[in-house]
Amino acid sequence: MIITKDIQAIDSAHYMHPFTDHKSLSEKGARIITKADGVYIWDSEGNKIFDAMSGLWCVNVGYGRQELIDAATKQMSELPYYNSFFQTTNVPAVKLAEKIVKLAGDNYSHVFFSSSGSESNDTNIRMVRHYWATLGQPERTVIISRNNAYHGSTMAGASLGGMTGMHAQGGMPIPGIVHIEQPYHYGLAPTENRDAFGLCAAGWLEAKILEVGTDKIAAFIGEPVQGAGGVIIPPKTYWPEIQRICDKYGILLICDEVICGFGRVGKWFGSQLFGAKPDLMTFAKGVTSGYLPLGGVVIGKRVAEVLIEKGGEFNHGYTYSGHPVACAVALANIDILEREDLVERVLNETGPYLAQKYTELAHHPLVGGAESIGLMAGFVLMQDKQNHIAFDEEVGVGMICRGHCFASGLIMRAVGDRMIIAPPLCTTKAQVDEMMALIVKCLDATLNDLTQRGLMEALTLKMNVA
Numbered sequence: 001m002i003i004t005k006d007i008q009a010i011d012s013a014h015y016m017h018p019f020t021d022h023k024s025l026s027e028k029g030a031r032i033i034t035k036a037d038g039v040y041i042w043d044s045e046g047n048k049i050f051d052a053m054s055g056l057w058c059v060n061v062g063y064g065r066q067e068l069i070d071a072a073t074k075q076m077s078e079l080p081y082y083n084s085f086f087q088t089t090n091v092p093a094v095k096l097a098e099k100i101v102k103l104a105g106d107n108y109s110h111v112f113f114s115s116s117g118s119e120s121n122d123t124n125i126r127m128v129r130h131y132w133a134t135l136g137q138p139e140r141t142v143i144i145s146r147n148n149a150y151h152g153s154t155m156a157g158a159s160l161g162g163m164t165g166m167h168a169q170g171g172m173p174i175p176g177i178v179h180i181e182q183p184y185h186y187g188l189a190p191t192e193n194r195d196a197f198g199l200c201a202a203g204w205l206e207a208k209i210l211e212v213g214t215d216k217i218a219a220f221i222g223e224p225v226q227g228a229g230g231v232i233i234p235p236k237t238y239w240p241e242i243q244r245i246c247d248k249y250g251i252l253l254i255c256d257e258v259i260c261g262f263g264r265v266g267k268w269f270g271s272q273l274f275g276a277k278p279d280l281m282t283f284a285k286g287v288t289s290g291y292l293p294l295g296g297v298v299i300g301k302r303v304a305e306v307l308i309e310k311g312g313e314f315n316h317g318y319t320y321s322g323h324p325v326a327c328a329v330a331l332a333n334i335d336i337l338e339r340e341d342l343v344e345r346v347l348n349e350t351g352p353y354l355a356q357k358y359t360e361l362a363h364h365p366l367v368g369g370a371e372s373i374g375l376m377a378g379f380v381l382m383q384d385k386q387n388h389i390a391f392d393e394e395v396g397v398g399m400i401c402r403g404h405c406f407a408s409g410l411i412m413r414a415v416g417d418r419m420i421i422a423p424p425l426c427t428t429k430a431q432v433d434e435m436m437a438l439i440v441k442c443l444d445a446t447l448n449d450l451t452q453r454g455l456m457e458a459l460t461l462k463m464n465v466a
């Protein structure tokens with residue numbers, strides 16, 4: 001029997017959490033999550049919560065899958081660990097590399113394994129610079145990324161990312177990384193034609209390449225859909241144009257598929273949906289549905305051939321690269337995705353159903369720019385959406401809304417004033433209905449709350465006039 005208060009006290013005394021202001025957390029105490037099943041989690045007070053974030057974008061097949069437990073148990077007893085450093089290998093890693101290459105398509109031949117998305121992006125930086133050095137162009141070192149991108153939290157990951165709050169601590173970005181603006185239509189140019197804006201946003205890449213110097217650029221990196229930045233879905237014109245620009249200047253394209261990969265947008269990789277052919281793809285999260293830590297890079301033939309034929313020894317690797325238990329769980333996870341047709345269902349059934357629900361949600365007075373793709377979705381809480389007026393930052397409307405979600409048994413994440421979801425890929429249509437009812441309930445509670453605080457008066461006045 002867990003005594004919530006006791007655990008909270010020890011938590012606050014000894015456990016330093018990621019991305020957390022500990023002073024304010026210890027005042028209220030952390031919520032203790034004790035069990036989970038399907039799309040639900042439970043806290044130590046017995047509250048059942050709909051996890052519309054799949055943990056952190058990762059529990060794609062849902063909680064409590066016996067197949068994954070069995071795969072881990074079996075592999076643990078056969079071979080819990082061995083490395084791949086010294087001309088050795090293990091069967092689950094080999095089989096998983098083969099499987100991932102198959103899912104990725106003809107452009108790809110190899111997989112490099114790590115234990116996380118951050119580490120995989122470190123690998124990317126080293127790999128693309130080693131690639132260009134091997135080809136006799138060592139001055140090609142600069143990597144172009146985007147504002148508000150998330151590529152992890154190591155020095156390299158956070159530097160590649162475009163989160164100003166992260167850059168402000170610890171001396172980032174590291175040298176050789178520059179950023180362009182994100183393709184955020186609703187936030188940057190809502191009155192412009194969406195497709196025209198997509199081309200314009202891709203054009204910022206070309207401008208940056210010319211500014212830095214065409215012979216200095218190693219690669220461009222981007223998430224097919226920016227996740228932690230607030231589910232920023234690019235116009236459909238964006239990625240083909242990015243690909244065209246990368247091809248024109250011969251620079252490598254890296255797609256960070258940590259969220260989009262393994263079915264989130266209805267394809268095995270997000271780039272397959274958006275019409276890009278990256279040379280390297282970062283993956284993590286959904287590859288094991290979060291049951292064990294695993295990440296890696298899918299390597300295109302263009303890069304693999306150079307590294308293998310001419311690159312010599314690549315002086316890089318992790319103790320847990322190709323961890324047999326993590327790889328065995330990933331294989332079992334992919335098996336579930338295939339057996340239950342989850343990727344296909346996201347594309348043709350649950351994804352379109354969620355999109356329809358988000359179109360309806362757009363009628364709510366607080367909701368601006370509601371959109372979804374596959375099973376990820378977002379909208380902005382707007383004070384006056386007719387006139388495109390956002391709330392004052394001090395209001396912290398996202399956190400107010402998130403508070404109402406917590407209280408109503410729904411995990412929906414706030415990114416500034418954007419409210420985002422990414423439910424498990426096994427979510428059924430009936431569960432989408434249940435989730436949407438919770439979202440509307442939380443939005444109504446937020447509206448009520450804001451009205452009581454006198455923050456919606458301007459809007460109410462306008463609506464009465466109209």
Ligand SMILES: *Cc1c(COP(=O)(O)O)cnc(C)c1O
Pocket residue numbers: 057115116117118119150151152153223227228256257258259284285295
């Ligand atoms: C979560 C995430 C990462 C970082 O992965 P970790 O496993 O937390 O290191 C990198 N890129 C993207 C797009 C992510 O969403």
